[in-house]
Amino acid sequence: MVSMLENSKKTSFEKVTIKEIAELAGVSRTTVSRVLSGSDFVNKNTRDRVLEIIEEKEYKPSIIAQSLRTNRTRTIGLVLADIENPFYSRVAKGVIDAAEAKNYNVILCNSNNDINLEERDIRTLTERGVDGFLLTTVELKMKTIENLRDKGFPFMLIDCKLDIPGVNYVVNDDYYGAELATEYLINLGHKKIFFLGNRKLLSLRERFRGFKDTLKRYEINNTGNFVPTKFIKTGGIYDIEGIIRYLLSRQENITAIFAGNDYLAVKSIEAINNNGLKVPEDISVIGYDNIKISSMIKVPLTTIRQPKYLLGKLAAEQLLEILENKSDKKARRVILRPELVTRQSCRRIGIQKLEERRC
Amino acid sequence: MVSMLENSKKTSFEKVTIKEIAELAGVSRTTVSRVLSGSDFVNKNTRDRVLEIIEEKEYKPSIIAQSLRTNRTRTIGLVLADIENPFYSRVAKGVIDAAEAKNYNVILCNSNNDINLEERDIRTLTERGVDGFLLTTVELKMKTIENLRDKGFPFMLIDCKLDIPGVNYVVNDDYYGAELATEYLINLGHKKIFFLGNRKLLSLRERFRGFKDTLKRYEINNTGNFVPTKFIKTGGIYDIEGIIRYLLSRQENITAIFAGNDYLAVKSIEAINNNGLKVPEDISVIGYDNIKISSMIKVPLTTIRQPKYLLGKLAAEQLLEILENKSDKKARRVILRPELVTRQSCRRIGIQKLEERRC
DNA sequence: TAATTTATTGGAATCGATAACAATAAATAT
DNA sequence: ATATTTATTGTTATCGATTCCAATAAATTA
Numbered sequence A, B: 001m002v003s004m005l006e007n008s009k010k011t012s013f014e015k016v017t018i019k020e021i022a023e024l025a026g027v028s029r030t031t032v033s034r035v036l037s038g039s040d041f042v043n044k045n046t047r048d049r050v051l052e053i054i055e056e057k058e059y060k061p062s063i064i065a066q067s068l069r070t071n072r073t074r075t076i077g078l079v080l081a082d083i084e085n086p087f088y089s090r091v092a093k094g095v096i097d098a099a100e101a102k103n104y105n106v107i108l109c110n111s112n113n114d115i116n117l118e119e120r121d122i123r124t125l126t127e128r129g130v131d132g133f134l135l136t137t138v139e140l141k142m143k144t145i146e147n148l149r150d151k152g153f154p155f156m157l158i159d160c161k162l163d164i165p166g167v168n169y170v171v172n173d174d175y176y177g178a179e180l181a182t183e184y185l186i187n188l189g190h191k192k193i194f195f196l197g198n199r200k201l202l203s204l205r206e207r208f209r210g211f212k213d214t215l216k217r218y219e220i221n222n223t224g225n226f227v228p229t230k231f232i233k234t235g236g237i238y239d240i241e242g243i244i245r246y247l248l249s250r251q252e253n254i255t256a257i258f259a260g261n262d263y264l265a266v267k268s269i270e271a272i273n274n275n276g277l278k279v280p281e282d283i284s285v286i287g288y289d290n291i292k293i294s295s296m297i298k299v300p301l302t303t304i305r306q307p308k309y310l311l312g313k314l315a316a317e318q319l320l321e322i323l324e325n326k327s328d329k330k331a332r333r334v335i336l337r338p339e340l341v342t343r344q345s346c347r348r349i350g351i352q353k354l355e356e357r358r359c
Numbered sequence C: 001t002a003a004t005t006t007a008t009t010g011g012a013a014t015c016g017a018t019a020a021c022a023a024t025a026a027a028t029a030t
Numbered sequence D: 001a002t003a004t005t006t007a008t009t010g011t012t013a014t015c016g017a018t019t020c021c022a023a024t025a026a027a028t029t030a
Helices: A002-009 A018-025 A029-036 A044-056 A063-070 A086-101 A115-128 A142-151 A174-187 A202-217 A240-249 A262-274 A308-324 B002-009 B018-025 B029-036 B044-056 B063-070 B086-101 B115-128 B142-151 B174-187 B202-217 B240-249 B262-274 B308-324
Strands: A075-080 A105-110 A132-135 A155-158 A169-172 A193-196 A256-259 A284-286 A303-305 A333-336 A339-341 B075-080 B105-110 B132-135 B155-158 B169-172 B193-196 B256-259 B284-286 B303-305 B333-336 B339-341
Touching: A018 A029, A018 A044, A029 A044, A063 B063, A075 A086, A075 A115, A075 A308, A086 A105, A086 A308, A086 B105, A105 A115, A105 B086, A115 A132, A115 A142, A132 A308, A155 A308, A169 A174, A169 A308, A174 A193, A174 A202, A174 A256, A174 A284, A174 A303, A174 A339, A193 A202, A240 A262, A256 A262, A262 A284, A308 A333, B018 B029, B018 B044, B029 B044, B075 B086, B075 B115, B075 B308, B086 B105, B086 B308, B105 B115, B115 B132, B115 B142, B132 B308, B155 B308, B169 B174, B169 B308, B174 B193, B174 B202, B174 B256, B174 B284, B174 B303, B174 B339, B193 B202, B240 B262, B256 B262, B262 B284, B308 B333
Parallel strands: A075 A105, A075 A132, A132 A155, A155 A169, A169 A333, A193 A256, A256 A284, B075 B105, B075 B132, B132 B155, B155 B169, B169 B333, B193 B256, B256 B284
Antiparallel strands: A105 B105, A303 A339, B303 B339
């Protein structure tokens, strides 16, 4: 009764500490701590009494104080290249779910595809005392990563295959995915295929490699896949309209575009339409990522599906394993396989070119 | 030189503490702390010496220790209803940007539109010691909010207009937005309009109010806007296909659907198409939110645009102001105005009904 | 009965910072 | 020359937990 009265008087946010619990239970803080940490050697009666008071007072140990003492925060950092990009937000969901399942929290940074912000975010996170972090980097500096590794700070890369010792990652097999896409186009009869994408970005570099190698394997000569720099705006953003106009004007009879990601694909289709041509009738377009909108646009997009949720989930799980088990130095590298999703943005081209059908 | 040698020997992650800095500089920890906290009363020579050593040792104060002592973590929590929903991820970006601008970090929780997870998240965040948090709640329990308020824990609601004393929010004016949408449809000649959306959700409730009131204002009788429960799956998810089939079968000559959000609108259009009808020829559909895909789908969606980034940014800024300035108890309620975005999913219906054109 | 284990508990140091208060030396006023 | 201010710095307690080590009481063994 008295305690209820006291409670109702309490207006501002006051915290119960372990000291109070100890006093109320007539034991030492040590004992309360023991009760808290599960089972050590505490007498059953004592334990019950302490637990009762803990419950009554709704005592929760201060995570901050615990962190200071134990040097673990049960927090991991997540550096997202772009939270608004559905690819990354799905990855983030996987990360958050995996973290929460193990009673960890996630501090989120958004690097905005900016390598400088990315480094700032990494610094912020380490200073803030996260136990480890996950990095979805898009154009990473080798030095930064090596530095992190050498400091012994636990981290994993997401969707960034960097094969240097002591660096772990969970990635989609971009090379294989690009093979899938390219083979698909080739089987539809395409030979003049343009690869659209910023090859500075790690995953796009892999996709481009897969593309090139596949063409070679089929003995198809393909030249000039370079986007003139004048179409690349600050921050590596492409002027898709400009690129498409340029491609069409080159009169090279390009029959297909392999867009490095679905965003580029969607924009390309728009641009192609704006130039009076149609997809897939005049030009086939294949994307990469299978983001949600790719099935919803005017011409549902043929693309490569990547396990995104899994990417985040596995990465987080691997990181947490490392954290729970600091000694083990074994390499943790997971490579996930993408799949082809055929929709309607690519069509077969054959010996006789079908006449354009107009509605 | 010696120190460099030492550094290169250091393999694991070792932290420099204020104590070491103090010893190296030949001053007390207090003095170092003073230097750190900007300008107190420290002799310029001393300060310079300390700063030099801080720089040399790359010393960063432990945020955990600071937090414990000062009872401030420079961390805010963000409970997102669904990080994968582009609406919320844009909001999140606004929040993160505003927080980082003031040197705060964001701990992200994803409540998955689940009210139980939401409460768990709130608990997690308060226990973790965030300074305050932002809540994008979708179906909140009044009790939870009142409880938080009574405990004096700083928080703000995002896009959830809850007018009880001591509760602050930044919201879009859903009522007004719904007025805009409804008026637009009415001006196009629609009278039989169906409102599609879960009216348990706060913002949808507001939209429905705006919808109803506008119809009344135009003296239009509208009945039966209730979705039969059999089409509502667990978690409040709608079986849109079922609903649309049901609507069409009712033979009530519905000419327009006001979808409570763009997702519902997009799905509705798909469902309508699947039933052999066309948008907007047979049925007009207006959405709400103006998410990215709404302009990219087959029939670009007419919808209501909401300032999403601003929503998050302002909410975070308000919260931080509260945190920096604990004494001020003034109400912080911001109401943002949405706008109509006309695209192609609605058409005028007139006296003579145009014959269906087929391609 | 004395000696040794075992079970249970508490004291005090510690994690890395901040802050109230005290202390000293130098500068100024009387 | 003495008293009082001012500038600068240090001492120590504290935030809220954990943990090493010691202490006590009870139980067991010799």
